[in-house]
Amino acid sequence: MSDSVDTANAGAGGVLEAVIGLEIHVQLATATKMFCGCELSFGEPPNTRTCPVCLGLPGSLPVANARAVHLGLMIGLALGSELAPRSIFHRKNYFYPDLPKGYQISQYDEPLCLGGHLGAVRIHRVHLEEDAAKLIHVGSSGRIHGSDASIVDFNRGGTPLAEIVTEPDLRSPEQASEWLKLLRSTLRRLGVSDVNMEEGSLRCDANISLRPAGTSGLGVKTELKNMNSFRFIERGIRAEIARQAEILRGGGQVVQETLHFDPASAAITSLRSKEEAHDYRYFPEPDLLPVTIDPGMIDAARADMSELPAERAERLRAEVGLNAESAQLLAFRGELGDYFEAALAAEREPAPEPQTLANWIAGELVARLAEGEDPAGSRVEPGAIAALVGLVGAKRVSVGAGRQVLDRLVSDGGEPEAIVEAEGLAAIGGGEDLAAIVAAALQANAEAAERVRGGNAKAIGPIVGHVMRETKGRADGTEVSRLIHEQLGV
Numbered sequence: 001m002s003d004s005v006d007t008a009n010a011g012a013g014g015v016l017e018a019v020i021g022l023e024i025h026v027q028l029a030t031a032t033k034m035f036c037g038c039e040l041s042f043g044e045p046p047n048t049r050t051c052p053v054c055l056g057l058p059g060s061l062p063v064a065n066a067r068a069v070h071l072g073l074m075i076g077l078a079l080g081s082e083l084a085p086r087s088i089f090h091r092k093n094y095f096y097p098d099l100p101k102g103y104q105i106s107q108y109d110e111p112l113c114l115g116g117h118l119g120a121v122r123i124h125r126v127h128l129e130e131d132a133a134k135l136i137h138v139g140s141s142g143r144i145h146g147s148d149a150s151i152v153d154f155n156r157g158g159t160p161l162a163e164i165v166t167e168p169d170l171r172s173p174e175q176a177s178e179w180l181k182l183l184r185s186t187l188r189r190l191g192v193s194d195v196n197m198e199e200g201s202l203r204c205d206a207n208i209s210l211r212p213a214g215t216s217g218l219g220v221k222t223e224l225k226n227m228n229s230f231r232f233i234e235r236g237i238r239a240e241i242a243r244q245a246e247i248l249r250g251g252g253q254v255v256q257e258t259l260h261f262d263p264a265s266a267a268i269t270s271l272r273s274k275e276e277a278h279d280y281r282y283f284p285e286p287d288l289l290p291v292t293i294d295p296g297m298i299d300a301a302r303a304d305m306s307e308l309p310a311e312r313a314e315r316l317r318a319e320v321g322l323n324a325e326s327a328q329l330l331a332f333r334g335e336l337g338d339y340f341e342a343a344l345a346a347e348r349e350p351a352p353e354p355q356t357l358a359n360w361i362a363g364e365l366v367a368r369l370a371e372g373e374d375p376a377g378s379r380v381e382p383g384a385i386a387a388l389v390g391l392v393g394a395k396r397v398s399v400g401a402g403r404q405v406l407d408r409l410v411s412d413g414g415e416p417e418a419i420v421e422a423e424g425l426a427a428i429g430g431g432e433d434l435a436a437i438v439a440a441a442l443q444a445n446a447e448a449a450e451r452v453r454g455g456n457a458k459a460i461g462p463i464v465g466h467v468m469r470e471t472k473g474r475a476d477g478t479e480v481s482r483l484i485h486e487q488l489g490v
Helices: 066-078 173-190 230-249 295-303 309-320 324-332 334-344 354-368 382-393 399-412 416-423 432-444 446-453 457-471 477-488
Strands: 004-006 015-027 090-093 103-106 121-130 134-138 149-153 160-166 202-212 222-227 257-262 267-273
Touching: 015 173, 015 230, 066 121, 066 160, 066 173, 066 295, 103 121, 173 202, 173 230, 173 309, 173 324, 173 334, 202 230, 222 230, 230 257, 230 267, 309 324, 309 334, 324 334, 324 354, 334 354, 334 382, 354 382, 354 399, 382 399, 382 416, 399 416, 432 446, 432 457, 432 477, 446 457, 446 477, 457 477
Parallel strands: 222 257
Antiparallel strands: 004 015, 015 160, 015 202, 090 103, 121 160, 134 149, 202 222, 257 267
16 A cells, blocks of 8 residues: 655656655663663653763763663564674764763664565664653743743663664555554564553654655655654654645655654644764764674574564464464464463363454453453453353354353453353253244244245344343354244245
């Protein structure tokens, strides 16, 4: 899917195509900062997680965090990158109040990882760096000492980051958002970060340009900075595509610059002209040794890796027999996949059919839990839902009664068989009792019965509904339908 925009100045056909690349900053799950021993903890009082090293005080010396290098190697392996046998840190010089040293320690021309891909999107590079501090802009609604101000919390400064840079392979806001969800699932599964966008553990910049559809050149790009939700990413990219198209439609030229998207107003504002590499005056960090990767470090990183979402989706499809949609959902929402596989391994009798079990977990169970709640933390044990789905599949409990049992499991826990017995929810199969209830339903819904007899299949609904009400949902729907047709002689 690609975004295309009609414009009289777009060349042949007057259609523009969006070209999008992403730069993703991932806060790594280390105990301490990238180059010092300060503990990492979100939500602490401002400026309480600092030391001379991360504040850049004279005479302090950095030491690279070995755990951050290990996690960076895991990311590179997961993305199929080439791992550099030797990489070095550089000083990236720029002067902002959130950067106390006047430079950021990052990697430039010798990054930790090069190339690779995730799905159809190619990876340009993965490099390690330190995060800047957090700037808080206080406007007229929250004045400090009677005037507008910007204040700085240095707790975040020095946090280990992996920056993942893609090639410009994305073509629409929706595609960018969906790919970023895949990346987040992959990183979460690896355990390299909690990838919590609300707390800033995963932040995304988008490089956006337009070009005439069907051409291979690249237009002038702009960069949208620090978007921290999938919805804002989609909205921001869409707004920037529209802004650039309007400029080109009017005969103007897009200026290369860094932009900010305000989700509240949907306004795009300029932050600064877009820097080139020479603007940062990169040079090797003289206080840090090169990082040399030996085979033992790669083996250790590979040993810490779990099955990745894309691999899990393929296994659930090929080996377990799930359809592609269910396999992808359970693989990309790792907590659902773990719960499903635990239920499948419970070996309850009668055994649940895997696809039906997946449907009940992803549909019925998730709908009864709080948004984002891990089913493993609920009162419904994996073996219990496996047993319930098995009972429904064996027609010992109707689907409607099964939903009632699930309601009880969610609220109180327990075992499905005991709930079925205590509540009298066992299915009513064939036999004279059900036949008599069906006969009464036909008599009470004579008009609908005549329409069914005349070939109107949809008219059976009120009759089935009557039977279900009389049996409190315990009758098997297939058997009810069979008896209706049998008694009507059709």
